[in-house]
Amino acid sequence: MAPRVVIVGLASDFGCQVQMTNIEDDLLDVLGLIDLQYWQLASSGHMPEEYDIAIVEGAVTTQEHVELLKRLRKTAAVVMTIGSCADTGGILALANCVDPDVAYAAVYGKGPEVARGRRAPGPVDAVIHVDYRVPGCPIDTDEFINVLSRALQGLADRTPVDPLCAICKTKENVCFLDRGEVCLGLVTRTGCGAKCPTLNRPCTGCRGLAPDANLEAARAAFVSKGLDPTELERRFDLYNAAREVTR
Amino acid sequence: MSAAHTQERQMSSDGNPYRPWPARITSILDLTEKEKLFELRIIDPEIREAFQFHAGQFVEVSIFGVGEAPISISSAPSKQGFIELCVRNAGDVTGALHKKRCGDVVGLRGPLGRGFPFEAMKGNDVLLVAGGLGIAPLKSLINHIHDERHEFGKVTIMYGARNPSEVLFRYQFDMWRHRDDFNLMLTVDESDDAWDGEVGLVTKLFEKIDVDPDNTYGAVCGPPVMYEFVIAEMRKKNMDVDKIYMSFERRMKCGIGKCGHCGVGHQYACIDGPVFSYWEAMNLQGAI
Amino acid sequence: MFFRVIDKERLPDLIAGLSSEYEVVGPVEKDGRFVFAPISDPAQVRLDYDTTLLPPKKWFLPPKETIMRFCRADEEVVDDEVFAPPRVLFGLHPCDINALLLMDNVFLEGYVDPYYKARRENTLIVGMSCMPTETCFCNVWNTDEVHWGFDIFLTDLGDRYYASLRTVKGAEILDRHVANRAVSDEDTREFQRVVHRFKQGFNNNVDTTQLPVLLDAKFDSPIWDEIGDACLSCGACSMVCPTCYCFDVADRLEPDQKTGLRIRTWDSCQFKEFAAVAHGQNFREDRASRVKYRYYHKQWGYLSKFERVLCVGCGRCARACPAGISPVKVIEALQTGEVQ
Numbered sequence: 001m002a003p004r005v006v007i008v009g010l011a012s013d014f015g016c017q018v019q020m021t022n023i024e025d026d027l028l029d030v031l032g033l034i035d036l037q038y039w040q041l042a043s044s045g046h047m048p049e050e051y052d053i054a055i056v057e058g059a060v061t062t063q064e065h066v067e068l069l070k071r072l073r074k075t076a077a078v079v080m081t082i083g084s085c086a087d088t089g090g091i092l093a094l095a096n097c098v099d100p101d102v103a104y105a106a107v108y109g110k111g112p113e114v115a116r117g118r119r120a121p122g123p124v125d126a127v128i129h130v131d132y133r134v135p136g137c138p139i140d141t142d143e144f145i146n147v148l149s150r151a152l153q154g155l156a157d158r159t160p161v162d163p164l165c166a167i168c169k170t171k172e173n174v175c176f177l178d179r180g181e182v183c184l185g186l187v188t189r190t191g192c193g194a195k196c197p198t199l200n201r202p203c204t205g206c207r208g209l210a211p212d213a214n215l216e217a218a219r220a221a222f223v224s225k226g227l228d229p230t231e232l233e234r235r236f237d238l239y240n241a242a243r244e245v246t247r
Numbered sequence: 248m249s250a251a252h253t254q255e256r257q258m259s260s261d262g263n264p265y266r267p268w269p270a271r272i273t274s275i276l277d278l279t280e281k282e283k284l285f286e287l288r289i290i291d292p293e294i295r296e297a298f299q300f301h302a303g304q305f306v307e308v309s310i311f312g313v314g315e316a317p318i319s320i321s322s323a324p325s326k327q328g329f330i331e332l333c334v335r336n337a338g339d340v341t342g343a344l345h346k347k348r349c350g351d352v353v354g355l356r357g358p359l360g361r362g363f364p365f366e367a368m369k370g371n372d373v374l375l376v377a378g379g380l381g382i383a384p385l386k387s388l389i390n391h392i393h394d395e396r397h398e399f400g401k402v403t404i405m406y407g408a409r410n411p412s413e414v415l416f417r418y419q420f421d422m423w424r425h426r427d428d429f430n431l432m433l434t435v436d437e438s439d440d441a442w443d444g445e446v447g448l449v450t451k452l453f454e455k456i457d458v459d460p461d462n463t464y465g466a467v468c469g470p471p472v473m474y475e476f477v478i479a480e481m482r483k484k485n486m487d488v489d490k491i492y493m494s495f496e497r498r499m500k501c502g503i504g505k506c507g508h509c510g511v512g513h514q515y516a517c518i519d520g521p522v523f524s525y526w527e528a529m530n531l532q533g534a535i
Numbered sequence: 536m537f538f539r540v541i542d543k544e545r546l547p548d549l550i551a552g553l554s555s556e557y558e559v560v561g562p563v564e565k566d567g568r569f570v571f572a573p574i575s576d577p578a579q580v581r582l583d584y585d586t587t588l589l590p591p592k593k594w595f596l597p598p599k600e601t602i603m604r605f606c607r608a609d610e611e612v613v614d615d616e617v618f619a620p621p622r623v624l625f626g627l628h629p630c631d632i633n634a635l636l637l638m639d640n641v642f643l644e645g646y647v648d649p650y651y652k653a654r655r656e657n658t659l660i661v662g663m664s665c666m667p668t669e670t671c672f673c674n675v676w677n678t679d680e681v682h683w684g685f686d687i688f689l690t691d692l693g694d695r696y697y698a699s700l701r702t703v704k705g706a707e708i709l710d711r712h713v714a715n716r717a718v719s720d721e722d723t724r725e726f727q728r729v730v731h732r733f734k735q736g737f738n739n740n741v742d743t744t745q746l747p748v749l750l751d752a753k754f755d756s757p758i759w760d761e762i763g764d765a766c767l768s769c770g771a772c773s774m775v776c777p778t779c780y781c782f783d784v785a786d787r788l789e790p791d792q793k794t795g796l797r798i799r800t801w802d803s804c805q806f807k808e809f810a811a812v813a814h815g816q817n818f819r820e821d822r823a824s825r826v827k828y829r830y831y832h833k834q835w836g837y838l839s840k841f842e843r844v845l846c847v848g849c850g851r852c853a854r855a856c857p858a859g860i861s862p863v864k865v866i867e868a869l870q871t872g873e874v875q
Contacts, residue, residue, distance in 0.1 A: 026790035166770035170598035340814030507781030513836035
């Protein structure tokens with residue numbers, strides 16, 4: 001029997017759910033593997049009571065999200081996060097860099113009391129255990145299919161732990177650091193195929209900190225290339241500001 | 248390297264050493280909660296015929312869609328047509344293998360690696376020491392010695408497991424308990440009420456044996472932490488560094504000396520080992 | 536070996552001629568650096584290149600390669616054919632040709648790798664002389680010279696090339712595609728002068744005395760911790776190395792989950808999980824042990840099997856390492872006991 005799947009969005013722009021529709025040719029094959037019971041982007045109905053796999057997009061920004069995640073974890077045998085927001089808190093977590101009083105005053109002219117139940121934006125795994133993850137902004141459809149396939153087979157999570165430089169080298173890109181430009185590939189989790197550098201854009205760290213990254217060595221590398229080492233973490237905040245929160 | 252310690256390399260018949268050959272699971276035996284014993288038969292008769300191995304060698308088991316895992320052969324080379332693999336459910340491939348049923352087909356490559364120097368061991372006493380899953384490759388050697396028992400002097404087998412429920416191949420050892428041509432010594436770290444064997448680390452068993460150092464070969468296999476202590480006991484008995492053999496577990500991926508994963512010191516465990524003499528192992532930086 | 540001379544201005548004839556029979560791959564410019572890429576016009580070829588981002592190994596051991604297709608239902612291989620079109624690698628420097636000879640030892644000795652072998656057999660090598668750059672240290676390993684492993688080797692004598700012909704095929708294609716003439720005594724004298732100038736041009740010299748002994752004797756040296764602290768474990772060094780051959784193999788299912796591919800990709804001993812086994816044990820968990828292993832294998836492990844070090848001094852790793860770790864620095868540190 002095909003596993004029952006729900007796809008749920010927390011705080012995000014739904015970009016990764018949209019990206020899933022971009023699977024195009026293979027979408028029917030993928031849908032054939034699962035019993036898709038609920039897809040927030042495409043369904044108007046309610047979440048079912050029972051399901052086997054919960055796919056979660058988006059950052060945790062409210063108490064309501066926390067409750068939902070706890071329910072998902074209790075019901076689903078497998079929880080899979082997709083996209084930077086769910087994986088690292090993503091861009092939403094930048095809010096953590098600003099005093100909430102100042103931020104709310106600027107937007108609403110009032111203090112944080114306008115949004116009750118709000119919490120500092122953070123990743124899903126700050127609230128519940130995550131079994132499989134597809135990092136990135138947006139997700140790569142091939143990686144999504146592969147991770148889903150691993151989940152369906154019950155294979156171990158194989159989210160890469162190494163930085164990006166190696167795959168970037170295989171694409172024969174000229175190193176941004178050598179060109180005097182800030183690139184975060186040397187500490188960012190690999191697995192994206194170095195798409196951005198290959199399109200002549202430095203890495204912005206959307207896949208999060210590589211668990212085996214050597215930050216101190218990266219700062220030293222910045223210095224030796226004539227770059228400001230404080231830029232490393234400042235730029236890294238774009239997708240990873242919540243790492244302070246989760247520590 | 249002695250001539251007896253070499254082995255001819257075998258190739259798949261189409262010359263692609265990466266290509267697994269279909270093998271049928273002919274029997275599955277639950278050994279413990281985590282370990283099962285699989286009996287496999289290569290389907291192609293020519294490949295099956297060509298599959299001649301030495302105790303201590305391994306195969307790469309392939310489950311398409313999941314990958315490959317190196318597994319040492321547990322049956323004796325004298326058992327023709329079938330091979331036995333004792334597999335712990337510890338990763339993706341072994342997990343998928345544990346889900347297979349009798350009659351299912353898996354992929355097989357091998358035999359691979361360098362085994363124990365069986366020919367050189369003949370005419371000598373043998374002291375075999377296994378810890379935990381380390382009994383898997385040693386069982387091949389034990390059974391081979393059994394099949395040619397008259398070629399060997401005293402045969403001592405020491406086997407330590409964490410507790411009685413983790414003792415592998417108990418059915419065979421129970422059968423051998425009363426034989427006087429095998430000195431079989433089982434020990435567990437933690438015993439239970441039903442256990443009537445030894446309790447304690449396998450090294451403790453050395454108190455109970457006499458070794459004729461000039462005429463004894465040692466074979467050791469177990470978890471990495473075990474080697475240092477077992478070797479120390481063997482050296483106390485004055486056994487020669489080049490008559491003690493040990494099998495190493497490393498991350499053997501291609502199994503044929505190309506992919507680089509199983510590097511140990513300046514050697515590769517997959518083609519230079521997995522069986523090394525203690526002298527060789529001493530020369531492998533970071534091995535023990 | 537036979538020798539012929541060809542006029543420099545006639546070289547495009549050779550490239551164009553080869554293009555009619557083979558896919559020709561040569562050095563071309565990319566964002567101010569160089570890569571080996573298929574060429575459609577001889578004018579693209581930049582024989583003044585210093586070094587390339589990736590070495591030629593990618594044409595024999597691609598960064599990502601399907602080694603077989605399988606069907607899950609039958610647990611059987613349905614296809615393990617090798618795609619190896621007739622190809623010419625044009626303009627390889629001596630270091631890179633020597634690197635291929637070192638790779639040959641791994642992939643063509645013992646168990647033969649059919650994928651590497653097919654490509655090697657279907658590829659002609661045309662070598663080209665070079666001048667040392669800042670990061671070159673091939674002089675250290677004597678890989679600044681190459682005597683086999685090519686079909687034609689061209690030494691730049693200014694207005695002409697001194698062509699060394701190693702194989703029948705090399706001699707034939709030279710004859711077939713470009714006007715050439717016999718070598719004069721003056722040509723050979725000029726050849727010697729050029730080679731002499733080349734040998735004088737190296738910046739890097741490092742004491743490689745008794746390296747295997749040093750590596751064993753200093754296995755526990757704190758030098759490795761120091762180098763390990765600086766290392767990013769990014770694997771860039773392995774990717775750009777012309778002699779690093781380690782790979783990973785993984786299965787990918789097609790979206791329908793019925794068939795799939797067994798794929799091999801370049802791997803690096805610098806990656807954390809490279810030496811980890813299923814039971815959870817990792818034999819090289821910390822960075823220092825991984826950096827050490829890379830050098831230990833190159834300068835001693837490989838040597839113990841093939842009597843050569845697994846390095847040709849191309850300098851690519853020194854350029855690619857964000858932390859500036861290079862074999863010259865590591866060997867110096869081992870010799871002197873200090874990391875410079």
